[in-house]
Amino acid sequence: MIDSPEYLKKRAFFDSLLTIYGRKPVLEALEDPDLPVHKLHLAESNRKDALISRIEALAKERALEIAWWDRKGLSRISKNTRQDQGVALDLALPKYGRAETYLQEHQGNNYQLLALDGITNPQNLGMIIRSACAGGMDGIILPQKGCAQIDPLVIKASVGTLFKTRILRCERLAPTLKAFAKDGAKVCGLSSHARDTLADMDSDRATVFVLGNETHGVSEATAAACTHSLRIPMHNDVESLNVAVTAALISFRNRL
Amino acid sequence: MIDSPEYLKKRAFFDSLLTIYGRKPVLEALEDPDLPVHKLHLAESNRKDALISRIEALAKERALEIAWWDRKGLSRISKNTRQDQGVALDLALPKYGRAETYLQEHQGNNYQLLALDGITNPQNLGMIIRSACAGGMDGIILPQKGCAQIDPLVIKASVGTLFKTRILRCERLAPTLKAFAKDGAKVCGLSSHARDTLADMDSDRATVFVLGNETHGVSEATAAACTHSLRIPMHNDVESLNVAVTAALISFRNRL
Incomplete structure (x- = not known):
C-alpha cells in the first residue's frame, strides 16, 4: 500500500535526510550531541589526517553507521566532488522536509x-x-x-x-x-x-x-x-x- | 577668534571632508553628480590606464582641483598605501561630521x-x-x-x-x-x-x-x-x- 502508515513514516524519514559534506562541517555536526545523525560516508582514498581520525572516533563513539565508497561513489552522495573532501554525513533533521x-x-x-x-x-x-x-x-x-x-x-x-x-x-x-x-x-x-x-x-x-x-x-x-x-x-x-x-x-x- | 562664525564654518567644512581612495570607488563617486567633491589627489607615478583617464576627464568636466603627489605624499592623504592605487578623493559630505x-x-x-x-x-x-x-x-x-x-x-x-x-x-x-x-x-x-x-x-x-x-x-x-x-x-x-x-x-x- 503506497500510503500505508508505515510507508508514510518511512517517506517522512527519508525526506528529513540532509546530506552535508566537507571535513570541518561534518566534524562540527558530529560534535553536536543534539544533532540526529543517520550515516557517515567516507572515501576509501582519504588520507588519515587529524580531522578524519577525529570524525571516525566520534562516529564510533556515537555508534554511527559508516559507509565506505570509492571517490565516484562518494561524489554521488555529496553531489559536490570539489568540496566534499572525501566526507559526507546524512543528518536526520525532524524539521527538514x-x-x-x-x-x-x-x-x-x-x-x-x-x-x-x-x-x-x-x-x-x-x-x-x-x-x-x-x-x-x-x-x-x-x-x-x-x-x-x-x-x-x-x-x-x-x-x-x-x-x-x-x-x-x-x-x-x-x-x-x-x-x-x-x-x-x-x-x-x-x-x-x-x-x-x-x-x-x-x-x-x-x-x-x-x-x-x-x-x-x-x-x-x-x-x-x-x-x-x-x-x-x-x-x-x-x-x-x-x-x-x-x-x-x-x-x-x-x-x- | 577661535569661535568666530567664520572659523566655525571653516571647521564644519573640514569636519565634513571624507577621503576615499582606490580607482573604482573614486570613479564611482565622480560619476555621481549629487556627490559634492572637494579635491582629487593623484600619484605622479600612475600609469595612465582607462580608469585613470576617465577619472581625470571627469575631474576636468567638474572643474575639480587636482593635487599631484609622489607615492609617499599620496599615502599620507589616503592613509592606505596598499589599497589606494595612486588615487584619493576628498568628498565634502554635509552629513559627515x-x-x-x-x-x-x-x-x-x-x-x-x-x-x-x-x-x-x-x-x-x-x-x-x-x-x-x-x-x-x-x-x-x-x-x-x-x-x-x-x-x-x-x-x-x-x-x-x-x-x-x-x-x-x-x-x-x-x-x-x-x-x-x-x-x-x-x-x-x-x-x-x-x-x-x-x-x-x-x-x-x-x-x-x-x-x-x-x-x-x-x-x-x-x-x-x-x-x-x-x-x-x-x-x-x-x-x-x-x-x-x-x-x-x-x-x-x-x-x-
Whole structure:
C-alpha cells in the first residue's frame, strides 16, 4: 500500500535526510550531541589526517553507521566532488522536509512562512535562516531550482540555527506557491514598487512572504504566483535592503 | 577668534571632508553628480590606464582641483598605501561630521542614533549604514578606535547609502557616550543578557543604541558608559543575530 502508515513514516524519514559534506562541517555536526545523525560516508582514498581520525572516533563513539565508497561513489552522495573532501554525513533533521507534505499537514492553519526565489548567495541564505529562526517564522520554502542549497558556507552563516529551522524543499517555487495560495494563504511578493506595505498586513491568516534575488527581485514566474505585493517603507529614497535584513524585518514584525 | 562664525564654518567644512581612495570607488563617486567633491589627489607615478583617464576627464568636466603627489605624499592623504592605487578623493559630505559637534547642535532634541563598538567587518559596517539610512535613524556614531573605517568595501556594501547617512566621528566611544548620557539621552547597550527588550523602549526621548562586536559583544569600557541594557527577544533559543540585522530591527522598530 503506497500510503500505508508505515510507508508514510518511512517517506517522512527519508525526506528529513540532509546530506552535508566537507571535513570541518561534518566534524562540527558530529560534535553536536543534539544533532540526529543517520550515516557517515567516507572515501576509501582519504588520507588519515587529524580531522578524519577525529570524525571516525566520534562516529564510533556515537555508534554511527559508516559507509565506505570509492571517490565516484562518494561524489554521488555529496553531489559536490570539489568540496566534499572525501566526507559526507546524512543528518536526520525532524524539521527538514518537503513543502508539499507541510502543506498537507497544515491545511487551513495560520502558518507564517518565507519563500526564497533566486537567493544565490550562501552568506545571505545562512543569514536569512538565522533571522527567520530567531524571529519565530514557521519555516522557509527553499526551491532546488535557482537558489543556493544547504552547503558548508550556509551552515556556517546560519550560526547553528539551520538545524532548528523548518526548511521546506520543493523543486520549483511557482507551482508550490500556487498550491499554498489554493489553500487560502496570502502569497506576498516583496517589491519596492508595491503599493501596500508590510504594516498593512495582518498576521491572522496564513501568509507566505516571497523574497527575490537581490539584484533582479522576484522573478516573473514567481510574481505571477503571488496573490499580493508588499514593500517595506524606506526613508532617504533608499531603494532596497539586503535580503537577509528584509527577512529579519518580516520575521520580527509585530514582535519589537 | 577661535569661535568666530567664520572659523566655525571653516571647521564644519573640514569636519565634513571624507577621503576615499582606490580607482573604482573614486570613479564611482565622480560619476555621481549629487556627490559634492572637494579635491582629487593623484600619484605622479600612475600609469595612465582607462580608469585613470576617465577619472581625470571627469575631474576636468567638474572643474575639480587636482593635487599631484609622489607615492609617499599620496599615502599620507589616503592613509592606505596598499589599497589606494595612486588615487584619493576628498568628498565634502554635509552629513559627515563629528559626534561632539552634533551633540552641541542637538542638545535636548529627540535624536535616535546608533553607536558602533568594535564593528571590524567592513561588510557589516556597510550593511548597518544601509539599514540605518533606510530605517530613518538620525545618525551613526563611528569611533576611530576599534571599528572598521569608511573604505571602498564599506562604500560598496552600503549600496549608495553612505552619502545619505549622517556619520558622526569620534575618537573613542566611551567618553562620547558619556557626553550624550549627560545631555539626557538614554544610552542603550544591546546585550542578549539584558532584562529589558527593545519593545520596552519608548522613542519619545533621545536614544543612542550601542551595537557591539559580533563575537564579543559590547566592550567593558563601553558597557560602563551605557545607561540601559536591552535585548531583542528571540525564538528557538537563538543567542544572537547578525549585527547588521540588529541595526535594521532597531532602525525600523515601530515602523513596520
